[in-house]
């Protein structure tokens with residue numbers, strides 16, 4: 001975890017840059033990392049994935065929500081997408097971030113919003129809703145909300161971040177709940193989280209094995225790390241595990257050939273499909289994980305159909321990463 005990662009994480013939390021990105025109307029990843037800017041274009045992207053035997057978990061992009069109006073609007077957009085998925089008959093469910101639907105406004109208000117989303121999802125094909133986990137403070141609250149909801153709803157699940165010390169207990173506690181297992185995308189303190197890549201990878205493998213041997217519900221292994229994926233495949237075979245309860249997940253636009261290869265090998269595969277205008281925080285967190293992801297943008301600058309705004313946005317991100325790389329050299 002070098003300075004580059006920390007620096008990009010800091011940038012991803014910068015509200016001014018986020019607002020600027022939105023103001024320019026940038027959809028720089030429209031053809032790469034963001035599946036669509038609206039519901040119809042996103043449904044088309046999901047159909048394309050489905051044709052390849054891949055399902056989708058759809059995320060309505062949006063961060064820094066501090067008013068009830070914005071949170072209510074986000075909730076309505078999520079419910080509109082749930083209905084669209086059901087109407088289109090595509091194989092997809094939704095991922096939501098609780099900060100987008102009011103966690104920073106009022107926890108009770110947020111809880112009611114999640115309930116409403118779960119009810120709508122239940123009415124539309126008993127669709128699964130995954131509550132993404134965010135930074136530590138919000139993650140703790142996400143689990144508190146899960147604890148209140150999991151008795152009432154079976155279509156709710158969440159994400160375990162392997163860098164957190166508390167993850168081992170969570171795997172044990174949520175055997176019956178559908179879970180996504182990830183390494184973790186935020187900057188956390190040494191009091192609560194492993195800090196080195198080696199420690200995080202080691203704990204990630206340990207947690208995956210613990211979960212796969214004990215789970216009574218679906219497990220999603222969400223990583224682009226081929227070493228981990230190969231390890232998991234071997235583990236599944238060694239222990240003759242039921243593949244119906246296991247899937248791999250990756251982000252839209254990342255390692256697409258590998259995604260298709262894994263799906264062709266007979267494993268369930270689900271792609272995380274972000275859509276909307278508010279791409280900034282999502283994309284800069286991807287740079288924090290892997291600065292080479294900048295290639296996704298710089299390549300798109302040179303495609304003829306890319307518009308001027310996209311180029312400006314890509315330039316901004318390029319400038320940001322240049323600063324980060326200089327900072328790293330220091």
Ligand SMILES: Cc1cc2nc3c(=O)[nH]c(=O)nc-3n(C[C@H](O)[C@H](O)[C@H](O)COP(=O)(O)OP(=O)(O)OC[C@H]3O[C@@H](n4cnc5c(N)ncnc54)[C@H](O)[C@@H]3O)c2cc1C
Nearest residue numbers: 132133159182183184185222223224225249250251272289
């Ligand atoms: C579907 C999905 C959902 C997620 N949801 C959450 C969430 O709710 N909360 C949260 O905190 N985090 C979430 N994350 C992010 C996650 O925590 C990690 O930060 C992110 O996935 C990066 O770690 P990694 O496991 O993919 O591999 P990394 O540790 O980033 O990479 C390991 C190795 O894999 C290879 N590799 C990785 N990416 C590429 C690439 N694009 N091309 C070629 N090789 C590559 C490289 O060899 C690299 O060294 C999610 C990730 C995914 C995929």
